[in-house]
Amino acid sequence: MDKLYLRKARIGDVKSIHGILMNCSRQDLLLPRSYSDLYSHLRDYFVVCDDPGNNIMGCCALSIVWDNLAEIRSLAIVSSIRHMGWGGRLVEACLSEALTLGIYRVFTLTYQTEFFARQGFREISKDMLPQKVWADCLNCPKFPDCDEIAMLMEM
Template structure:
């Protein structure tokens, strides 16, 4: 992981992030996000940057849903950089921020269950996340036949 750094996203990262997200969406690894959505939520995002080249190779967002609940979403990583701990580091960065904000629970809706399990998340029923269902899911073209798995981690109290 020492060849990468995780930092807050900048406006100049948006097009690279969009390309990474669309590449993963085409492989059915996540749901796509529009450029408009990325510009509007850039403050939620982190970017994994290859130190040697300064090139963004991955992204991940932490979106606050409720007073005690946030979501790790839009985790995308360039194929050439997978298996090096970069994805896990991005998720941990999101969990660290959630903890600093005083949040107690973080969830993910994912097709990559084993990865999130290795990050400490456990499977839960989607109905345990009503804030997500009624804020975002209701507008999803897959609703109510969602095929993603809901996963949750409870953070240690600070």
Template sequence: MTVEYVIRKAHLDDVKAMHGLLLHCAQKGLLLPRALIYLYGHIRNFFVAEMPGGELAGCCALAPVWEDLGEICSLVVRDDMRRRGIGRSLVQACLGECRELHLQKIFALTYQEGFFTRSGFEVVEKSILPQKIWADCVHCPKYPDCDETAVFLHLGEARTA
């Protein structure tokens, strides 16, 4: 079954729907929750998958972390819309933006290791991400006992002539 959707940058009007999607997955232990204030403050990092009627099927963010390092985070696809390419399309949108920002190294902390390895990421030790650990992880309730898997993708030379 083909599903029609559009991947676009998130708008402020999307925040409450994004929050609902993220909260639903967080309650199932699939990702960490995001507060509304975080979503409003980081709206420019997010892409959404919008269905023809305007309903959101998913969201994902690209968060720059360091001079050439970015994080794919808050990736969620509605339960009834999974396995239709939406998650892959959201990640591809983020990777496209990596090139615009000249980010060469991308990582994610995830419980969905298989999804990311099928998308070209490789599993790595979290110790290669010191900027992330000191910027965000120290504030996480799971720190220092994080049970997520770190995955990494090197995009190569991101600068264009």
């Protein structure tokens, strides 16, 4: 396998990001994202790619939600590089960007609680999150019966 590296997503990455997210969605690892959502939030995404930069192997987004609150979402890694530390590196990149932006509270809604606990997140009640968080939920196929777990990191 070629050398892998992490970078901000580019417009040419959207179809690959969508494919990775849809594959993980079919495995019930995360919720799907539409092309429209990906294009309108592309600047939120980091990707892991091979050395030429054409083969996207993973992604993760930091979405600003409210004053001093952001969400890590759409963390997905292709199976061939899972358990190699790239998920943690993507989360670190998002957390670093949050700090750069002056955001010190980052949450995630996830099925992967053990992974996020290892990154320093703690499980919280969804009621601790502001109503603004739930705007995206209206478009979710699981609304109103959300089974994701809320986790928070305060830096």
